[in-house]
Amino acid sequence: MASLSTPLISLPRHPNSSSPSFSTDLRLSSHPALSLIDQCTSIKQLKQVHAQMLRTGALFDPYSASKLITASALSSFSSLDYARQVFDQIPQPNVYTWNTLIRAYASSSDPAESILIFLEMLDHCSECPDKYTYPFAIKAASELRALQVGRGFHGMAIKASLGSDIYILNSLVHFYGSCGDLDLARRVFVKTPKKDVVSWNSMITVFAQGNCPQEALELFKEMEAENVKPNDVTMVSVLSACAKKVDLEFGRWVCSHIQRNEIKENLTLNNAMLDMYVKCGSVEDAKRLFDRMPEKDIVSWTTMLDGYAQLGNYEEAWRVFAAMPSQDIAAWNVLISSYEQSGKPKEALAVFNELQKSKSPKPDEVTLVSTLAACAQLGAIDLGGWIHVYIKKQVMKLNCHLTTSLIDMYAKCGDLDKALEVFNSVERRDVFVWSAMIAGLAMHGQGRDALEFFSKMLEAKVKPNAVTFTNVLCACSHTGLVDEGRTFFYQMEPVYGILPGIKHYACMVDILGRSGNLDEAVELIEKMPIPPTASVWGALLGACKLHGNVVLAEKACSHLLELDPRNHGAYVLLSNIYAETGKWDEVSGLRKHMRDAGIKKEPGCSSIEVNGSVHEFLVGDNSHPLCKEIYSKLDEMALRLKSNGYVPNKSHLLQFVEEEDMKDHALILHSEKLAIAFGLISLSPSQPIQVVKNLRVCGDCHSVAKIISKLYDREILLRDRYRFHHFRDGHCSCNDYW
DNA sequence: TTAGGGTTAG
Structure with missing residues (x-):
């Protein structure tokens, strides 16, 4: 780094370019320094110019100082920390200088800093924020979804007589939309006096991204009727709306419209077209476009991969995966999440294992959310818990998505205490976090606690959604809270505005x-x-x-x-x-x-996780390597049950059995009993036996599990298709209400 | 010398 005592700056030439020679004496005037700023290609070069400017006092000149700030904050090699240091050395920053810093932070990973600098500006700058300041500050508020802050800027802009500046109004449309207030966004849009193409684009984007694709498409038609010529950005949002609406016909019309109207196709627009085709289920259209695209990036490849994976064509999906120039984490995530969401959690975990083995890329939160969901489906608490530790070790921030997934995983894997621990450990709880916790309590039969959490959620001013009510009603159903259920159900629409x-x-x-x-x-x-x-x-x-x-x-x-x-x-x-x-x-x-x-x-199937691997049993299954031991344990169980006066419930025996010749043994050979027997021989007495069954637990198995829990002094946790049963000391947590 | 709108995975 250049030091202030360096008398003359001399930089090596950049090997591959004709970058300027810096062997000029910058002390002669500030102008050469200014032209050199534009030619800097690295932070090192910029620092040398900076040093020279400090020495010549060039920073006292607001114009020169601004040039330096722009280069430090906005160039390709910029560093915000450095920009801030430079800023602090400028004796009297002018509005332009402040604007540049606010702008740089607004689109950085730390937009809150942008707002803090705006406030600092109010205190320290002799001039007021101008028509350039507000769009940047509003952008920062959009990034943060800080509704109140943005409204404040809106009010200040009006007071400063900037209320009809089209740049500010367009930023506000985008801002209100990204805060989820579509109504306010629309009001600003309607009141924008001379709408330009960006005004229309902003409003169309707000609708497309705010789950109102129909409104987005209608607005697009209105825009055409008003003779405002759409551009490539318009078409990206319109395509996104088609994709959300799953409207292939209109999507195809939009693509031909793009060609007819000679809207210049660029990579982003092509990717939006690809995405529309894939979301509308036409991977063939997508492939045709993909093959003729002059330029492709990782998004194009990932979209194609997603197209095949969503259709369950994993052969082609893997082929695309192998052919991609590089597999970034999004590509891995597409595979993991599509397996998880199509009921193939084991395949999802296998991909996660591959990812771990490949060392790079590193899993991100999306990876972990999908993998945790796969663990939840399988009841694979060992891997789920490992991911929790991984999150802590990587010092990853627990955002609401991850929190929700962890709570859901622990609850579905039977560890309600851990789920509560995660819930209590976080500061931010959105409606999904609360809903997951309510669902967890509900599935464990703790209906009253679930309802108490619902009240606490309302106290915390978190607005319940349709999913919250499904979970609340589920809690009432599992605990037999009939009156409460009725009350909530009939309150949904009048009190909470949610249509059942x-x-x-x-x-x-x-x-x-x-x-x-x-x-x-x-x-x-x-x-x-x-x-x-x-x-x-x-x-x-x-x-x-x-x-x-x-x-x-x-x-x-x-x-x-x-x-x-x-x-x-x-x-x-x-x-x-x-x-x-x-x-x-x-x-x-x-x-x-x-x-x-x-x-x-559907064949009954029970699985149990032992030492991190999942073992599956079907009715009468004898494919397990420890089959012999399992069956002798079952015989022993039958004897002990009998000597305790247990008589199998004949009505269950007479119930539906697929194979006639299995009838005699069917009861004792139910998959959940096989899994429990395996748990008894392979887990230490202190470990609970955790079984996941794909169907509703059978009545006989329920009775047997109760007795086994007492006879063998073991805790048995059985998760069936609908809920959990905790067997302990001869009782079940469901109180036989299931 | 400064501004606003766009595509991928939950």
């Missing part, structure tokens, strides 16, 4: 049906303003099974099968109701129908 959706109706039918209020449940279904779906009839059918109501069950089942003719769960439930009530002709009739139609019961 299909999931809320299904939950409510479940609450009412499960508690025996079958008539009220039917009445609710009949009064639904939206057509009931299979899940609503399924909830009613489940309630009928619980209360042995054959007539209503048949009605619910026929509605269900009308909507979803291949719903094996419906057949199994009805068949079991018939079996319990001794209607054997109906049972065999149903089974024949299933056989003829080729509908198979």
Whole structure:
């Protein structure tokens, strides 16, 4: 670094360019320094010019000082810390100088600093913020989604008679939109006197990104009607709206419109077109475009990869992955998240392992969110916990996404205390964090606590959304809180402004049906303003099974099968109701129908994680390497159960069994029992046995697990399709209400 | 010498 005592600056020539020689004596005047600033290609060169300017007193000249600030803050080799140091050496910065610093921080990773500098400017600058200052400051507020701060700037701009400056107004449209206040954004837009193309683009973008793609497209048509010529930026947002609306037809029209109107295609626009095709499900269109694109970047490749992965064409997806010039973390994330979201959590974890082995790139928060979701699906708490430690070791900030995923993972893996610990450890809790915690408590049968958290959430002024209410109603359903459930359900729209959706109706039918209020449940279904779906009839059918109501069950089942003719769960439930009530002709009739139609019961499958690896068991499974030991443990269990006076519940035995010859052993061979037996032989007595089952736990297995927990003095945690059962000392946390 | 709007993974 140049020191102030260096008498003459002499820099080496840049090897590959004709960069200027710095062997000029800068003491002669400030002008050569200024022209040299423009030619600097590194921070080192800039520092030398800076040193010289300090010596010549050039920083007293506001124009020269500004040039230096611009180069330090905004050039390709800029460093904000350095820019700030330079700034502090300028005796009297003018508005331009302040603006430059505010601008640089506004688009940096630390936009809050931009706002602090704005406030400093008010105190220390003799001039007021001008028409250039506000767009930068408003941009910083947008980045921070700081609604109140931005509103403050808006008010100040009006007071400074800058209220109709088009640059400021356009920034404000963008700002209100990014804070989620589409209404205010629109109001500013409407009041903008002479809208230019940027005004329209800003408003279209706000709609496209604010989940109002239809409004975005309508505004685009309005823009055309007003004879404002759209440009490439307009088309990017319009394409993004088409993608969100999944409107391939309009998307294709937009692409041809781009060509007809000779809007210059650039990389960003091509990528937006690619994205639209992929989101609208036409990977063929995407491929055709991709092949003719003159320039491709990592976004183009990742979008193609995503296109194949979303369609489940993993062969092609992996081919794209291998062909990409480099695999950045986004590419890995596409694979992990598409596996996770299409119900292939094991494949998701395998990709995560590959990523770990490859050493680079490093997982980012998106990777961890998807991987945690895969762990949650599998109940793989060892890996999930490892990721938690990894986050701490990397000193990654727990943002709300990660917090939500951790809470969800711990809750779904059975460790509610850990989930609560994560919840309590964070300062910021958005609606997703609260909702995940409420869901966690609900699935563990702690309905009253869940409702208490809901109250605390309201106290914390966090607005509940539709998901929150699904979880709250779920809590009521699992704990049998019928009156509370009814109250929340009927408060949703009038008090919280959330229209009950299909999931809320299904939950409510479940609450009412499960508690025996079958008539009220039917009445609710009949009064639904939206057509009931299979899940609503399924909830009613489940309630009928619980209360042995054959007539209503048949009605619910026929509605269900009308909507979803291949719903094996419906057949199994009805068949079991018939079996319990001794209607054997109906049972065999149903089974024949299933056989003829080729509908198979989803096989029960239980998994258990031991020492970080997941073991899976099907009914009567004998494929496990420790099969012999598992079966001798099962025999021992059966003996001990028998000597304790346990009699298997015959009605479960008579229920739906896929293979006839398995009937005799079916009960003792249920997958959850195999998994428990394996847990007993492979885990130490202090470790809880944690089993995840893909279907609802069978009644006999539920009773057996209770007794085993007492006989063997073991804690058993069983997660079924709907909730958790904690077995301890002969009792279950669900209090047999499930 | 300064300004506003755009594409990828949850």
